[in-house]
Amino acid sequence: MTKTESTAWHQDIAHVVHPYSNLDAHSTLGPTVIARGDGCYVYDEHGKRYIEGMSGLWCASLGFSEKRLVDAATRQLNTLPYYHLFSHRSHPPGIALAQALTAVAPEGLNHVLFSSSGSEANDAAVKLIWYYNNLLGRPQKKKIISRLHGYHGVTVASGSLTGLAHVHRDFDLPLPRVLHTDCPSHYHFGLPGESEPAFTQRITDNLEQLILEEGPETVAAFIAEPVSGAGGVIVPPAGYFERVQAILKKYDILFIVDEVITGFGRTGRMFGCETYGLQPDMMTVAKGLSGAYQPISGLLLTDAIHDTLRAGSRKHGAFAHGLTYAAHPVAAAVALETLHIYRDRDIVGHVREVAPYFLEKLDALAEHPLVGQVRGVGLIAAVEITADKAARKPFEPTAGMGAWIQNRTMEYGVIVRTIAHCVALCPPLISERQHIDELFGGLSRALDDAL
Numbered sequence: 001m002t003k004t005e006s007t008a009w010h011q012d013i014a015h016v017v018h019p020y021s022n023l024d025a026h027s028t029l030g031p032t033v034i035a036r037g038d039g040c041y042v043y044d045e046h047g048k049r050y051i052e053g054m055s056g057l058w059c060a061s062l063g064f065s066e067k068r069l070v071d072a073a074t075r076q077l078n079t080l081p082y083y084h085l086f087s088h089r090s091h092p093p094g095i096a097l098a099q100a101l102t103a104v105a106p107e108g109l110n111h112v113l114f115s116s117s118g119s120e121a122n123d124a125a126v127k128l129i130w131y132y133n134n135l136l137g138r139p140q141k142k143k144i145i146s147r148l149h150g151y152h153g154v155t156v157a158s159g160s161l162t163g164l165a166h167v168h169r170d171f172d173l174p175l176p177r178v179l180h181t182d183c184p185s186h187y188h189f190g191l192p193g194e195s196e197p198a199f200t201q202r203i204t205d206n207l208e209q210l211i212l213e214e215g216p217e218t219v220a221a222f223i224a225e226p227v228s229g230a231g232g233v234i235v236p237p238a239g240y241f242e243r244v245q246a247i248l249k250k251y252d253i254l255f256i257v258d259e260v261i262t263g264f265g266r267t268g269r270m271f272g273c274e275t276y277g278l279q280p281d282m283m284t285v286a287k288g289l290s291g292a293y294q295p296i297s298g299l300l301l302t303d304a305i306h307d308t309l310r311a312g313s314r315k316h317g318a319f320a321h322g323l324t325y326a327a328h329p330v331a332a333a334v335a336l337e338t339l340h341i342y343r344d345r346d347i348v349g350h351v352r353e354v355a356p357y358f359l360e361k362l363d364a365l366a367e368h369p370l371v372g373q374v375r376g377v378g379l380i381a382a383v384e385i386t387a388d389k390a391a392r393k394p395f396e397p398t399a400g401m402g403a404w405i406q407n408r409t410m411e412y413g414v415i416v417r418t419i420a421h422c423v424a425l426c427p428p429l430i431s432e433r434q435h436i437d438e439l440f441g442g443l444s445r446a447l448d449d450a451l
């Protein structure tokens with residue numbers, strides 16, 4: 001047996017179905033088995049150390065060994081390991097978390113419906129919007145507009161919102177009432193010679209046109225991430241959201257903001273909503289809500305929407321939606337402690353302090369011959385890999401350049417994630433300069449090796 005081919009390696013191939021992995025290639029490639037974590041680092045089963053430049057999947061914002069979260073989980077497991085919120089039951093960590101979360105959330109979002117993942121939170125948003133419009137007596141107002149290259153999850157509804165062809169292909173998605181509009185990336189979709197303001201005007205005009213063509217009376221909501229993550233870390237152009245929000249208001253369309261990645265400090269403010277001046281009617285959070293130590297998510301609602309749900313109960317009786325593990329007490333206790341850590345250690349302030357250094361290192365990569373563009377805000381960024389810098393031409397997928405760079409970077413003890421045609425970076429929010437140096441050091445070496 002070679003060093004890589006451990007017993008765990010073989011058992012994984014035999015039994016584990018891997019998300020977002022080539023299931024055919026996996027039978028020969030096998031897994032990288034990550035066995036433990038420490039601060040901003042993880043270690044594989046052979047003891048090799050990696051700096052986690054992606055916080056796992058954009059989520060482990062406090063790193064991988066936060067004792068306060070372990071203690072919070074242990075305390076709750078010893079007190080009440082499970083209870084639920086169905087049929088008017090409740091429990092202390094669920095109540096305290098709802099209070100703490102709505103206290104830090106953008107103004108007006110005073111109510112929260114918990115679930116366990118980002119997909120479920122977005123799924124619930126779709127379902128509640130349909131329910132809401134039925135209750136308001138406008139059953140025709142049901143369409144939801146999402147954006148190409150947006151990412152909102154993989155369940156039937158949230159996977160439909162996701163604007164990526166491979167998430168739909170052969171899965172019979174998207175659902176018919178989900179529409180997709182332009183991705184706000186000037187680098188990728190700007191016309192030759194088109195300025196960024198002209199691009200922004202054009203794509204927001206397209207949004208308005210789409211609404212008019214469909215009929216505003218049929219369009220219920222628009223969903224967007226403040227900064228798209230898994231679709232390629234798209235930082236919105238100046239003025240984009242201002243114009244989008246004006247259009248939504250004009251046609252009485254709800255705005256769902258997906259803060260699953262951007263929530264809790266990632267962009268240098270508590271929420272992307274603050275960074276970009278967004279006023280959501282609904283907002284979804286997950287990932288950083290618990291620093292990823294427990295699976296938990298939330299759909300936050302305004303008073304107006306919540307009032308309509310209450311009216312629904314006057315009509316129908318019990319609100320017939322809920323998940324067994326919604327606000328699971330251990331997850332809720334961990335999330336509550338996570339929010340306390342963000343506050344006690346001023347994590348958002350820390351992000352603002354290190355972000356300029358992170359973005360400076362990022363900018364330094366822009367001159368590299370294989371780099372078409374760098375983009376980022378706070379502690380989230382992308383390095384666009386290009387085969388032809390001037391023509392902004394990506395490598396052919398068959399060239400396998402993205403995977404090559406990702407693997408090479410790992411050889412240097414750095415974990416990044418290649419998505420679309422870019423290398424994504426999303427390090428833990430507790431990262432210090434030395435971690436940022438290591439992250440960019442490994443990536444730069446891999447890029448040089450790829451020349």
Ligand code: PLP
Nearest residue numbers: 117118119151152153229260261
């Ligand atoms: N929304 C956004 C913005 C995400 O990035 C993700 C996952 O990466 C999701 C939703 C889905 O979350 P989950 O994987 O927890 O279902």
